[in-house]
Amino acid sequence: MVAAGALHGIRPAEQPLIDRLREQALSAAGEYRPVLTSFLNPRQRVLADMVAEQAGVELHGAGGFAQAEMQRVLFAPDYFTPEPSDFAVTVLECVYPAKFTSLHHSTILGSMIHHGLDRSAFGDIITQDDRWQLAVTDTLVGFVQSDVDHIGKTKVSWQVASGKDVLRPNVPWRDLTTVVAATRVDAVVAAGFNLSRSQVKELIASGQVQVNWLAEGRADAQLVPGDMISVRGHGRVQLVDILGITTKQRWRVALRVLAK
Structure with missing residues (x-):
């Protein structure tokens, strides 16, 4: 859920994103078809919701995990009911020697950025016990599996997780x-x-x-x-x-x- 308070104080640095979102929303309205964004954080989704309302289109979001913080958003006409596959998100599980080493959110995030991935290209990084999963756009699955073979000094591989294998976040607020x-x-x-x-x-x-x-x-x-x-x-x-x-x-x- 996006907090209502996040709406206040639009900053000049956000204008390029607003312009890009407005262009996508207007395409959805003018061409009467769904248009998919990259991953957006909750603040960015507040802006997307504003733009969607102005353009007269519906807004749908999904990020691979239940209650995902980072989500891809679909601007869509009111007739459209999205399926999970419409968001083009894949969850990957990191395979690594958990008995001998440990991973951290910051090192996984840093490895993705180090490999040239923009933060909008991948979503939440979720952990449970010694398991780690990452949401990415469908188009990046092959790249992550072939190129991101180390997290820090730890050799890793990636396998697709789906259904019951996808972790459910347990955030201790x-x-x-x-x-x-x-x-x-x-x-x-x-x-x-x-x-x-x-x-x-x-x-x-x-x-x-x-x-x-x-x-x-x-x-x-x-x-x-x-x-x-x-x-x-x-x-x-x-x-x-x-x-x-x-x-x-x-x-x-x-x-x-x-x-x-």
Whole structure:
């Protein structure tokens, strides 16, 4: 589910994506056929939903996994009911010597980028116990299987996973109700990860913090319910709700925290 709060503050850097999505949506409307995008993150899907509404077309999404964060989107006329195959997504399982080594999300992601893959070409990276799976576009299956033969120093191979073999994500979010001085990025991150405000400001200044999948360089940036903050090396914290003001004029907030 895409958070409603992610809609605020469209930035100039997003305009090229909006233009590309608008062109695809208008093609779907004008040619009366479905048009498929690359993988989009939740923030980008909010923009796609805006564009779809303006163009008068329906929006459908899928990413290979249940409740996938990264999804391919179909702009389509209202008559169209998509099948899973229409999204052209394949889930690949990484085969590696799990008894002797371990893999990490960051190393798998880094290996894909190192091999020249744009982040929009592949979707979620999911793990369960010592198993790892990756969603990719159908057209990239052969490339990944033939070219991505190492993750870091570990030799790997890839096999297609389908049906019951596809992992179901189990993300351990923690609910937290707390009090902050302000609904600013630095205050919410500090509360979510038990960091000092000065530590958070250093993280922001060094480009380690994103709000709604966009880099945030201002410690005093205001948040609204639904906003998702990612902090490299720490995890994610979402401002779920603002519950009110205390007698000491501080904000009581509901957060969801996913710590690394």
